Amino acid sequence: MKSEKHETEPYTIDSHAGGDYPEGLYDHRAIADKVNGLDGISGDGFSLFRQQGYLAVEAAFTEKEVEDGLAGLSDLIMGKRPDFRGISFEAKAKDRVEDLTPQERLDWVRKLVYFVDYDTRLKALAFHRKLMPVVRRLLGAEPELFADQALIKPPKIGREKPWHQDHAFFDLFGDTPVVGVWIALDDATLENGCMRLLSGAHRQGPRIHFTRRDWQICDDEILGQRSVAAPLDPGGLLLFDGLLPHGTPANASAERRRALQFHYIPKGTEDISREERLKTFGSDGKDVTC
Numbered sequence: 001m002k003s004e005k006h007e008t009e010p011y012t013i014d015s016h017a018g019g020d021y022p023e024g025l026y027d028h029r030a031i032a033d034k035v036n037g038l039d040g041i042s043g044d045g046f047s048l049f050r051q052q053g054y055l056a057v058e059a060a061f062t063e064k065e066v067e068d069g070l071a072g073l074s075d076l077i078m079g080k081r082p083d084f085r086g087i088s089f090e091a092k093a094k095d096r097v098e099d100l101t102p103q104e105r106l107d108w109v110r111k112l113v114y115f116v117d118y119d120t121r122l123k124a125l126a127f128h129r130k131l132m133p134v135v136r137r138l139l140g141a142e143p144e145l146f147a148d149q150a151l152i153k154p155p156k157i158g159r160e161k162p163w164h165q166d167h168a169f170f171d172l173f174g175d176t177p178v179v180g181v182w183i184a185l186d187d188a189t190l191e192n193g194c195m196r197l198l199s200g201a202h203r204q205g206p207r208i209h210f211t212r213r214d215w216q217i218c219d220d221e222i223l224g225q226r227s228v229a230a231p232l233d234p235g236g237l238l239l240f241d242g243l244l245p246h247g248t249p250a251n252a253s254a255e256r257r258r259a260l261q262f263h264y265i266p267k268g269t270e271d272i273s274r275e276e277r278l279k280t281f282g283s284d285g286k287d288v289t290c
């Protein structure tokens with residue numbers, strides 16, 4: 001199954017409320033350890049993934065592959081494929097999009113979705129010969145690319161992505177194995193919004209999500225927990241379990257933070273309805289508040 005989304009508008013604007021968040025929500029207690037290269041993942045690395053729900057890998061992709069990824073994104077943002085409809089701007093760009101030069105657009109785009117069929121360089125990263133065997137082993141099945149996104153977090157205006165489980169966004173049974181791959185194309189730092197993760201918390205299963213600043217886990221469930229930050233150099237990546245709670249703070253810095261994110265599921269996985277998903281991840285009928 002492949003999740004389909006075809007926009008009819010030339011672009012969209014971020015529709016989530018966004019806004020301020022409690023101090024300390026993204027404080028970290030540790031920095032993620034990294035293994036070197038996708039070839040360097042040993043049996044211990046795979047065990048660590050199962051235990052922590054994530055594995056950070058440095059130097060997974062070469063400088064050239066990172067440059068190609070960035071060039072692919074820039075071309076799509078600058079409109080080199082007019083038939084591509086997957087650009088979403090930051091809410092703050094709402095009344096400005098038509099006035100931006102293609103070059104200015106680079107710093108107002110929040111996200112690109114479903115682009116792999118529009119750029120061969122980006123597609124090559126999603127199906128990279130070193131990545132696929134790792135994903136296959138983590139899934140325990142032949143991988144199918146389920147979702148592809150570029151998450152840009154522009155300087156100064158890039159909003160937070162509140163704490164969530166990716167599974168809560170996908171119309172899949174809660175026990176479907178989902179492997180996420182988050183690839184840094186710029187330096188992802190503590191300041192510009194690198195990933196924060198709740199190590200091991202994927203083993204607690206699905207969590208209720210609420211519509212607040214985004215579709216998210218309640219802040220109170222996260223505040224005071226011991227989270228891990230995962231700064232990465234360009235070409236580094238994070239492998240993570242679809243049930244692992246994670247989030248990123250706003251980018252108040254002057255630095256870009258561009259990343260790719262791919263999700264894989266076992267080939268032939270059945271989908272479910274939105275209503276079915278919300279029975280697991282939604283709050284209705286569960287006597288919970290946020």
Ligand SMILES: O=C(O)CCC(=O)C(=O)O
Nearest residue numbers: 151153161166247248259
């Ligand atoms: O890249 C980010 O800032 C967060 C991405 C993320 O966690 C997601 O979109 O699921």
